[in-house]
Amino acid sequence: MAKKKPCPLPPFAGTVVVDRDYGSNDQPATDFARSACGQIQPTDPKIFENALIAFCDASAVExxxxRNARWCSCxxxxxxxxxxxxxxxxxPLYEFRENTNSELKGLVDLLLKAERLTATTTITTTITTTITTTSSSSSSSSTTTTTTTTTAAPAAAATPAAQIKSLFGFCDSKSVVEQFRDLGQPGSKWPPNLDKALLERAFTLAETPEKQRDVRVHLHWVRGHQGVEGNELADRVAAAHRPDVLNPLLYPTSWRHSGGARPTTTxxxxxxxxxRERERENRRHGFTSDAANRRLSRLCRFGLLKRRMKWLKRREKVARVFGxxxxxxxxxxxxxxxxxxMERDEAEEVRALPLRLLPSVAPAPTVDEAVGENWVAEGEEEEEEEDDDDDDDEMSW
Incomplete structure (x- = not known):
């Protein structure tokens, strides 16, 4: 197995937070994202002051x-x-084949959008105007070229984002966010399943807002599909831009995602x-795989008891001789x-079933009936018949 190469990236320029709380189903991370969306009041009202709130997400379908490739988007x-x-x-991400790098691409686009909104570069426009004048006295024309240079305002000044003091980015891919937290630390290795070029691009983009406008980047993980407004919207936008949604004929999907079920009779x-009612009734009365396993185990025990009783009936005749x-x-x-x-346990389970699920079977036999009352006699008759056949063979010989 090839060893992982050390990661040469510097630590992430911003703050990375993965707030896991298994006891509350990660409720603190969800509440923080909801407060960023304005759904609930934040604990600290000043934390989101002049902050840009951004969510990224990806979508993939088989x-x-x-079956090992996906149509992806972010x-x-x-x-x-x-x-x-x-x-x-x-x-749409036509060249991507799996969801993890699609999530990473969405995070790169988030940082790229933040860099553009916080950019301080100026736009210089050169306008060249050609003016043609005609002199009536000499019947000749002269051409004059005038060059006008216009310096536009900063790119970010045209939008309310000019007052951005911090960026809060949210991503629901925990594996990707954890890589941003761990890469650049001592002993960190390149992750085998993430695109290195995208990672390098993301780490570079995270440094730009802070260098240019002193905008601090805060990257947070949020659990997906928990009612967070920004996360739900990003999920819908990503799903709407998948190749199979934009052009289903050119980018067909597997039947597993063509409506949620195998194409059978509707x-x-x-x-x-x-x-659903039948399944609910069966679950309520124990008709599940566990119940089937228990019944199979009981049938095996019934068979063992029958074999034991047969052996004891054979032994009974010899036992009389030896007392x-x-x-x-x-x-x-x-x-x-x-x-x-065991018969009583079986009868109690059957009586617990509703009337329409009761099996129509004959009463269970006793162990003697199952073995057969004349089993020993039949065995003796078979042995006598075999002896008679042997005598006939000897006489014919």
């Missing part, structure tokens, strides 16, 4: 031609804290409701008691 949504209108940007709503009939009788009594106890 391809019809290759999206970024952003707005200033305190405003109500989200800006959004999504793009069920009506009444049939679907009846099926051990009491011991054999005690063992047979224990077998009968065990058989009766």
């Amino acid at each position: 391809r019809a031609s290759n 999206a970024v949504v952003w707005r200033m804290y305190g405003t109500t209108i989200w800006e959004q940007e999504g793009k 069920m009506t709503e009444q049939e679907r409701i009846a099926k 051990e009939e009491a011991e054999v009788g005690e063992k047979m009594r224990k077998v009968r008691d065990a058989w009766t106890l």
